[in-house]
Amino acid sequence: MGSTKLYIKNMVCDRCKKVVDEELSRLGYTVLGVGLGEAEVADSGKAVNMEEIREVMSVNGFDLLDDRKTQLIEKVKVAIIKLVHNREETDLHVNTSDYISEKVRADYNYLSSLFSSFEGITIEKYLILQRIEKAKELLVYNELSLKEIAYKLGYSSVAHLSNQFKKVTGLTPSHFKEIKDDKRKTIDKITE
Incomplete structure (x- = not known):
């Protein structure tokens, strides 16, 4: 028995x-597995x-990807999202280019060039945007100190996190914490 990867x-x-699992089952397919970005x-x-x-x-807000380059870009995004949003804190202290190359199974320089040409931003910028969005989430929950958030997200210091946070949002983390309403984005909408 073979299978088709989507x-x-x-x-x-x-x-x-x-x-995705429910919709594919509803269509009568035997679903062998569903992961982030693939089924x-x-x-x-x-x-x-x-x-x-x-x-x-499409009705559910997803796009089926056919082109190999588009699939690679989506795999890069999924790897970064997993790294930032779904993993243990120690994972954020790995070498990002090695991590992405290993997860996507492609040369990082090629992926970096491809990603930039298709997305209009670098992989590094996309990673920063994801990390800042995660920092916003953690600030809203108000369970961790800024020092703990910086460590959890792989920043070398609170100052480094604060500087990137201000560059991306225009606000300091503490100011964001005060006016947190309507400042967060869904992770699939993060591009700038």
């Missing part, structure tokens, strides 16, 4: 995985109809 853009959280269905019984899947994914 690469899906904007699938960045556990709720997204659940929706796998069995090639048995029902032939895989990519247009049918594309339509259902």
Whole structure:
């Protein structure tokens, strides 16, 4: 029994995985697995109809990716999202380029060039944007000190986090904490 791997853009959280799993099952596919940015269905019984899947994914806010380069870019984004939003704090202290190369299974220099040409920002900038969004989340929860947040997100110091935070948001972390309403973005919408 074979399988078909599907690469899906904007699938960045556990709720997204659940929706994709339910929709593929509803269409009559045997779902072998669903991860961030991808799903796998069995090639048995029902032939895989990519247009049918594309339509259902689109209705749910996802895009089915066909092109290999687009798939690589999505894999880079998923690797960064996993690194920042879904992993233990020690993971943020790894070498980012090595981590991304290992997760995507491609040369980092190639990925970096490809990502910049398609997304209009560097991988490093995208990582910073994700880290700042995670910092916003942690500030809103108000459970950790700024020093703990800086460590958790892999910053060398509170000053480093504060400087990047101000560059990205225009606010200091403490000022953001005071006016936290409507300042957060969903992680699939972070590009600038």
